[in-house]
């Protein structure tokens with residue numbers, strides 16, 4: 001992969017010559033799941049997770065419509081610094097981030113959520129006069145549609161930035177990218193001679209909200225590598241929002257496990273597990289939301305516990321890595337990317353990086 005010269009503290013952007021024209025893209029939501037169902041078998045992954053030692057519930061089940069609504073409430077909570085930090089960084093540096101994205105590029109925002117920050121970057125791209133095809137990927141049709149509505153109003157069809165939704169999981173997106181690149185037809189057949197026969201666009205993945213760290217570091221690296229491989233001969237780059245805050249008091253306030261939106265978000269994880277299992281397996285009132293910082297893996301680990309004693313049953317459901325530039329460097333190295341730029345907030349703990 002080509003990249004700009006980098007120091008150890010910078011993420012890399014990789015660009016070639018994009019040919020995908022914005023005009024050929026739809027403003028609608030594209031269903032990228034197989035048979036209208038995401039490729040993740042949620043029930044099976046719950047059962048598999050509960051059989052592990054210690055048991056786990058998959059975090060992906062937390063992101064249903066109710067979970068997203070609790071998460072959005074959390075983002076507006078005064079103690080939840082992550083959203084504000086990202087808005088601050090994008091407000092100051094959106095033009096610089098946009099400069100790393102060439103005209104006619106395709107942007108795919110992974111786990112786009114409410115899209116409240118995305119407009120800052122898209123406006124900067126529009127101000128630079130760049131035609132851009134932007135795709136917002138997330139799991140829930142109703143919330144994706146609601147999020148897209150406001151973005152589509154801000155970026156109408158006549159403008160340089162064209163907006164579309166992608167309904168599905170990261171895995172579904174991996175399966176869809178060859179189609180986007182013109183490598184494979186919609187029937188799943190290989191068209192022409194494979195990757196070399198197609199003239200591909202460059203693809204830029206936007207992954208904000210510290211979502212990259214909602215999985216173990218090695219898994220995050222492996223997913224990044226899968227996206228790089230899915231793009232095959234097409235140049236690709238990532239811009240990720242990463243939280244490096246290790247201030248215990250700040251973390252405890254942001255992730256209030258006894259009440260408020262974070263508590264509601266966690267509790268909804270049990271409700272969703274019950275719904276997917278088709279039975280009241282967990283009585284939410286009998287479980288406490290618990291969590292702590294795991295210094296070895298630099299992760300906040302959150303889950304459910306029957307009581308606070310060491311003998312209480314513990315089920316982990318969510319991790320939120322608090323990664324420094326060195327950790328992000330490690331992810332980039334493992335995934336085969338070069339880290340070339342970091343834009344940090346005033347406090348220096350939250351970074352928007354590109355690789």
Ligand SMILES: C[S@@+](CC[C@H](N)C(=O)[O-])C[C@H]1O[C@@H](n2cnc3c(N)ncnc32)[C@H](O)[C@@H]1O
Nearest residue numbers: 060063111112113138139168169170208209211
């Ligand atoms: C931490 S939130 C971040 C939302 C948004 N990017 C932001 O910065 O506010 C994580 C987002 O990723 C989505 N998500 C989680 N797992 C996913 C998966 N496997 N495939 C697609 N989206 C996923 C969730 O639905 C949610 O919108």
